[in-house]
Amino acid sequence: MQQTLRLVIDCPDQVGLVAAVSVFLAENDATIVEASHHTDQQTRRFFMRHEIQADSFKLNKQDFANAFAPIASQFQMNWRLTDSADKPRMALLASHESHCLMDVLHRWHSGELDCEIPCIIANHAKMKQFADWYAIPFHFVDFKNQSKQQAFAEIERLLENYQIDLTVLARFMQILPDTLCEKLSGRAINIHHSFLPSFAGAKPYQQAYDRGVKLIGATCHYVTKDLDEGPIIEQQVIRITHSDSADDMVRKGKDCEKTALSNGLRYHLQDRVIIHHNKTVVFA
Amino acid sequence: MQQTLRLVIDCPDQVGLVAAVSVFLAENDATIVEASHHTDQQTRRFFMRHEIQADSFKLNKQDFANAFAPIASQFQMNWRLTDSADKPRMALLASHESHCLMDVLHRWHSGELDCEIPCIIANHAKMKQFADWYAIPFHFVDFKNQSKQQAFAEIERLLENYQIDLTVLARFMQILPDTLCEKLSGRAINIHHSFLPSFAGAKPYQQAYDRGVKLIGATCHYVTKDLDEGPIIEQQVIRITHSDSADDMVRKGKDCEKTALSNGLRYHLQDRVIIHHNKTVVFA
Amino acid sequence: MQQTLRLVIDCPDQVGLVAAVSVFLAENDATIVEASHHTDQQTRRFFMRHEIQADSFKLNKQDFANAFAPIASQFQMNWRLTDSADKPRMALLASHESHCLMDVLHRWHSGELDCEIPCIIANHAKMKQFADWYAIPFHFVDFKNQSKQQAFAEIERLLENYQIDLTVLARFMQILPDTLCEKLSGRAINIHHSFLPSFAGAKPYQQAYDRGVKLIGATCHYVTKDLDEGPIIEQQVIRITHSDSADDMVRKGKDCEKTALSNGLRYHLQDRVIIHHNKTVVFA
Amino acid sequence: MQQTLRLVIDCPDQVGLVAAVSVFLAENDATIVEASHHTDQQTRRFFMRHEIQADSFKLNKQDFANAFAPIASQFQMNWRLTDSADKPRMALLASHESHCLMDVLHRWHSGELDCEIPCIIANHAKMKQFADWYAIPFHFVDFKNQSKQQAFAEIERLLENYQIDLTVLARFMQILPDTLCEKLSGRAINIHHSFLPSFAGAKPYQQAYDRGVKLIGATCHYVTKDLDEGPIIEQQVIRITHSDSADDMVRKGKDCEKTALSNGLRYHLQDRVIIHHNKTVVFA
Structure with a gap:
């Protein structure tokens, strides 16, 4: 199985948040293996998961946190990035x-x-x-x-x-x-x-x-x-x-x-x- | 769809009751379309349903009751006989x-x-x-x-x-x-x-x-x-x-x-x- | 049921295409009701569907085609935009x-x-x-x-x-x-x-x-x-x-x-x- | 799990065959744990399986064959009797x-x-x-x-x-x-x-x-x-x-x-x- 990074996010639903995340991922060359979105229509909460081919991605886990922080903060995101190589x-x-x-x-x-x-x-x-x-x-x-x-x-x-x-x-x-x-x-x-x-x-x-x-x-x-x-x-x-x-x-x-x-x-x-x-x- | 009679019985489980019912049905020429049995192992209650081809059966519904009464009584049966021609x-x-x-x-x-x-x-x-x-x-x-x-x-x-x-x-x-x-x-x-x-x-x-x-x-x-x-x-x-x-x-x-x-x-x-x-x- | 627009796309998988579409949608104020993505790992073909709240969206169906054409062309997309109000x-x-x-x-x-x-x-x-x-x-x-x-x-x-x-x-x-x-x-x-x-x-x-x-x-x-x-x-x-x-x-x-x-x-x-x-x- | 005997039969469908089997089982004191019947309406073939509590039954497997032979022959039965104690x-x-x-x-x-x-x-x-x-x-x-x-x-x-x-x-x-x-x-x-x-x-x-x-x-x-x-x-x-x-x-x-x-x-x-x-x- 190929190594992947999983970026999992939930936050209030807002226009522009998918664009912000997608642009960030594209700028860092992420090849996306799988992407899932969900908006809860009752609570207007947004949920998103990306699975990224690890060797395509410019950032490692540590650099990611720093680079992603402004976006996460702007959209009040709960988020986590996990690496399939770090087995739970x-x-x-x-x-x-x-x-x-x-x-x-x-x-x-x-x-x-x-x-x-x-x-x-x-x-x-x-x-x-x-x-x-x-x-x-x-x-x-x-x-x-x-x-x-x-x-x-x-x-x-x-x-x-x-x-x-x-x-x-x-x-x-x-x-x-x-x-x-x-x-x-x-x-x-x-x-x-x-x-x-x-x-x-x-x-x-x-x-x-x-x-x-x-x-x-x-x-x-x-x-x-x-x-x-x-x-x-x-x-x-x-x-x-x-x-x-x-x-x-x-x-x-x-x-x-x-x-x-x-x-x-x-x-x-x-x-x-x-x-x-x-x-x-x-x-x- | 062919006309059928349905004989539905429940009673305490006992040796001989299936034999008694089967012999009664055979003696009256019943062609059995479908037969189902169940014994509840916890309560030892017995359940039985026969579906009989109506034109094969010697007895009509009225005669059935009289003829079947001794068996029903012997085995303490709850029973009913219904005719598919009598639509509920x-x-x-x-x-x-x-x-x-x-x-x-x-x-x-x-x-x-x-x-x-x-x-x-x-x-x-x-x-x-x-x-x-x-x-x-x-x-x-x-x-x-x-x-x-x-x-x-x-x-x-x-x-x-x-x-x-x-x-x-x-x-x-x-x-x-x-x-x-x-x-x-x-x-x-x-x-x-x-x-x-x-x-x-x-x-x-x-x-x-x-x-x-x-x-x-x-x-x-x-x-x-x-x-x-x-x-x-x-x-x-x-x-x-x-x-x-x-x-x-x-x-x-x-x-x-x-x-x-x-x-x-x-x-x-x-x-x-x-x-x-x-x-x-x-x-x- | 609220009126929605459905943007359905398939094209060769490439880095940057989700970003391009997301940015385009965000720039036109699209509130996304539902988004689905799929990449076929064997053929590397990418499939995407967005359902957009119609009254949130700046463009009508006609203007959309013109505005979206450059992106569609760049990524060799098959695409269609349908309006839930236009009943098939x-x-x-x-x-x-x-x-x-x-x-x-x-x-x-x-x-x-x-x-x-x-x-x-x-x-x-x-x-x-x-x-x-x-x-x-x-x-x-x-x-x-x-x-x-x-x-x-x-x-x-x-x-x-x-x-x-x-x-x-x-x-x-x-x-x-x-x-x-x-x-x-x-x-x-x-x-x-x-x-x-x-x-x-x-x-x-x-x-x-x-x-x-x-x-x-x-x-x-x-x-x-x-x-x-x-x-x-x-x-x-x-x-x-x-x-x-x-x-x-x-x-x-x-x-x-x-x-x-x-x-x-x-x-x-x-x-x-x-x-x-x-x-x-x-x-x- | 209690020991049981399984009597499995298939033969041409005929009036009286269930009665014959039931009477035979009752005469030998069989407590029936489970009984299943099926008649294939297209081929008029009859299928039957009885599961009998072993310690209730008068006959052992050998005696059974002799005693049951006349019935089996009369109704042209394929049949087998297996004992849950004889593990395949x-x-x-x-x-x-x-x-x-x-x-x-x-x-x-x-x-x-x-x-x-x-x-x-x-x-x-x-x-x-x-x-x-x-x-x-x-x-x-x-x-x-x-x-x-x-x-x-x-x-x-x-x-x-x-x-x-x-x-x-x-x-x-x-x-x-x-x-x-x-x-x-x-x-x-x-x-x-x-x-x-x-x-x-x-x-x-x-x-x-x-x-x-x-x-x-x-x-x-x-x-x-x-x-x-x-x-x-x-x-x-x-x-x-x-x-x-x-x-x-x-x-x-x-x-x-x-x-x-x-x-x-x-x-x-x-x-x-x-x-x-x-x-x-x-x-x-």
């Missing part, structure tokens, strides 16, 4: 269910997810076998013989020591403390096994079975301190019938979870997601 | 949105929905043009210049006078009084413009927009006095993105509504639905 | 199947398809009833008592007299002569009742039944003289099983046809489609 | 693509596919790492330094020695010789990376890209000597747009392949598939 460091948090963990690991191994995975953290020891195969350091965090507070302090230390950019709750099943949610704001992604906002909280498949819905799903979203209420990145659904047992629903749901999670991670890792209030713009 | 009488209730009304009417007109439509009832006069084209009696019920109670009394009289078997709320937008819900129990179907249980109540598309979900949907369900809580027959969803405006969501949602409603009606009219507690078995 | 004139060609015709008419009537429909042409008289309800002139063209050549000459005259911009084959079932295909190139859309390239030609549902596929579909495409080989705009599929009869497949397929056709028409009418060789870029 | 022995054939192999292995490991996997055979050595992790014997078969004929003779010996019941071509990419196809008839399953019959043969994603289709897919089917023409068990599709590169199509297609293959295998392993001519009845 992603930590996987797991529990006793392996399907999401395995799916993410295999996609990463086969080059579909462009990141580093410096560690896997789990509150069940049996996940170690998967980590070992991929030669990824594994950390068991004990949630039984110490307090939740102590356990999460341990996790927080691990995330810091490994300089983690993105924390993924791959069916982790433990509720993060508010302080950690805030600290990881926009940098922690969860997969919930229902089509949110339906069936938030515990045992969503049983809830779905009891309500008699005809489709079940999964939701990939950013973690916030309001449980299962964070900005949604991606959702998947699958049809069920009366003949699907609770086991069938779990099996079908797992496929939704894997697809929703891996799509959500790919979007995030490629800087395709912009969080705005409690929603996302996803330039898929 | 379906009333359509509409408001100012025409898409569901038009879709049902065209499917009925082209033979996809096997029923009679003796009347259309609406609280907006402009639906009359659609009724006229199909030569169906139209009744405007005024919800502005009389009380809701009076308006619903008028509707109830119409349903009785027309001897309606199935009342369809094709985006009717008025909440039926509890007494009418109970009276029409299992014989009134609503289309709700969200993927229930998400976004029950008013303005589901705005709710979906505000929450930032990535799929929207529609739910066809039996009417109960608990609003939007009745047994679900069919659901449909469609993918949306940040670039879909509220108008786009309404447009996409309409297609979900039409599909969910027409599927739900077809299942009901062909006696493919069995209500059990607050859920449905649908032999689609 | 769309003719519907039908046969004896009404579902696509009715669906398009109702969507048009409810404002979902932004065009005029000056005439409906059919080789079966029974479509007249639908035309009449919508007060659209209806023309029966006899394919039995005159030669195909004569019949198509009649159709061609009608399309000319009505100054038709877009000819829609809404399950027309007659193969257009090569000369007419060429004359209407890029301005005639067909709905084929299979998931092309599978089951091109006659009786696609029977072909699908015989092959035992587990999904069927429909394809909306531009008409070319190579039957069912034109550029595809939109496709839809639906799941089937062994229990679906030929009739069930037709019923399910109709829903695919309606959705694929109406999506394809909406994209075309909003100038969201760019044909490139035998493929399309669709800025949906 | 499944061999995986792979090449250099690991996604299908890994997906099947993980589903098998987590209990979703009820079979034994006595060996993995591949024409690329790098698949050994996956086999090792699951402690499954791995056999590299060299297709470069020996003739195809020799290589396939080696594979055939392995399948025999391991007493393989089901051979799975998990993106094996080598065309089986006719004699082997015939020998494994109904016992070899392939995953093809297109929505057949579209894009049979080599490089289906490139074919799909060149044709400009808007959905791609995958097909799980039984292997026959007519390449990509065997009875289809399951198909999956996913939406693509002009912005999907060839790489994106491969990535999206892989998810279709995994889902179609694992569904197809689960249906086969649970004896839910009946092959009839070149089509399948799948009691999913």
Whole structure:
């Protein structure tokens, strides 16, 4: 895959802002691989993402900031420039269910997810076998013989020591403390096994079975301190019938979870997601 | 389409009951067009539907009841036998949105929905043009210049006078009084413009927009006095993105509504639905 | 709906072209409602569509051409500017199947398809009833008592007299002569009742039944003289099983046809489609 | 999972056959977990599958054959009785693509596919790492330094020695010789990376890209000597747009392949598939 720079911007919508950015990019010889724009008609907020062929571009990341500052300031932009060569460091948090963990690991191994995975953290020891195969350091965090507070302090230390950019709750099943949610704001992604906002909280498949819905799903979203209420990145659904047992629903749901999670991670890792209030713009 | 009889049964699961029914049908020369079985593993309740070629069957509907009574009694069956030649009488209730009304009417007109439509009832006069084209009696019920109670009394009289078997709320937008819900129990179907249980109540598309979900949907369900809580027959969803405006969501949602409603009606009219507690078995 | 101008461009990809267009638009005060870009990485061809708020824009359509000519020439652009107020004139060609015709008419009537429909042409008289309800002139063209050549000459005259911009084959079932295909190139859309390239030609549902596929579909495409080989705009599929009869497949397929056709028409009418060789870029 | 017996029957449709089977099952105390029936209206062939709770049933597999023989003979039945405790022995054939192999292995490991996997055979050595992790014997078969004929003779010996019941071509990419196809008839399953019959043969994603289709897919089917023409068990599709590169199509297609293959295998392993001519009845 060729090296690219991603310039991601959001700001109030104004005439002339696309022109200003385009002229700036053209003056610096940017070959644009992909460009996406969106204006939210209700809030008049503008969102823009450019993916630029790195070797075509005159500026490096450091020079860019200085050169771009006047434009960013003029149009009151939130912006970031990321380099596909700087791979984000992603930590996987797991529990006793392996399907999401395995799916993410295999996609990463086969080059579909462009990141580093410096560690896997789990509150069940049996996940170690998967980590070992991929030669990824594994950390068991004990949630039984110490307090939740102590356990999460341990996790927080691990995330810091490994300089983690993105924390993924791959069916982790433990509720993060508010302080950690805030600290990881926009940098922690969860997969919930229902089509949110339906069936938030515990045992969503049983809830779905009891309500008699005809489709079940999964939701990939950013973690916030309001449980299962964070900005949604991606959702998947699958049809069920009366003949699907609770086991069938779990099996079908797992496929939704894997697809929703891996799509959500790919979007995030490629800087395709912009969080705005409690929603996302996803330039898929 | 050939004439068929539909025998629909639910009862506690027991060894020998399928044999008893099959032998009874074979002894009366039934050629079975379609047979469906389901055992709910949690409640051990058994559900069965047979569709029988009418001209192959020795018994008429009246004789059937007498002959079948001992078996039904032995196995504590709820059962019904319907004849495809006895077309259910379906009333359509509409408001100012025409898409569901038009879709049902065209499917009925082209033979996809096997029923009679003796009347259309609406609280907006402009639906009359659609009724006229199909030569169906139209009744405007005024919800502005009389009380809701009076308006619903008028509707109830119409349903009785027309001897309606199935009342369809094709985006009717008025909440039926509890007494009418109970009276029409299992014989009134609503289309709700969200993927229930998400976004029950008013303005589901705005709710979906505000929450930032990535799929929207529609739910066809039996009417109960608990609003939007009745047994679900069919659901449909469609993918949306940040670039879909509220108008786009309404447009996409309409297609979900039409599909969910027409599927739900077809299942009901062909006696493919069995209500059990607050859920449905649908032999689609 | 607000009035918009749509500027649609394709040209060889080059650094500076987005900047040139953006600066031009900004200098003329364009408020951009929607902007879409695509670079085909294999052919290095660039595609771009801007939707501009009409009342924000300094130039009218005539002045635009003169002012934009130097840029268009410099970057070897194919381009068009259309005004949402200039509604395309769309003719519907039908046969004896009404579902696509009715669906398009109702969507048009409810404002979902932004065009005029000056005439409906059919080789079966029974479509007249639908035309009449919508007060659209209806023309029966006899394919039995005159030669195909004569019949198509009649159709061609009608399309000319009505100054038709877009000819829609809404399950027309007659193969257009090569000369007419060429004359209407890029301005005639067909709905084929299979998931092309599978089951091109006659009786696609029977072909699908015989092959035992587990999904069927429909394809909306531009008409070319190579039957069912034109550029595809939109496709839809639906799941089937062994229990679906030929009739069930037709019923399910109709829903695919309606959705694929109406999506394809909406994209075309909003100038969201760019044909490139035998493929399309669709800025949906 | 509880132990079950599966009785799978197909025969000419006749009055009395369901009664005969039901009475036989009831007389032997069978508690029926699941029952499925289908009559093909065109050929009047009848298909039936019963899943019976093993510990409720008076007869063992051997006694069953004797007791059931008269009924089978009377109604000219093809039939089989399988025991969920007798796990089929499944061999995986792979090449250099690991996604299908890994997906099947993980589903098998987590209990979703009820079979034994006595060996993995591949024409690329790098698949050994996956086999090792699951402690499954791995056999590299060299297709470069020996003739195809020799290589396939080696594979055939392995399948025999391991007493393989089901051979799975998990993106094996080598065309089986006719004699082997015939020998494994109904016992070899392939995953093809297109929505057949579209894009049979080599490089289906490139074919799909060149044709400009808007959905791609995958097909799980039984292997026959007519390449990509065997009875289809399951198909999956996913939406693509002009912005999907060839790489994106491969990535999206892989998810279709995994889902179609694992569904197809689960249906086969649970004896839910009946092959009839070149089509399948799948009691999913």
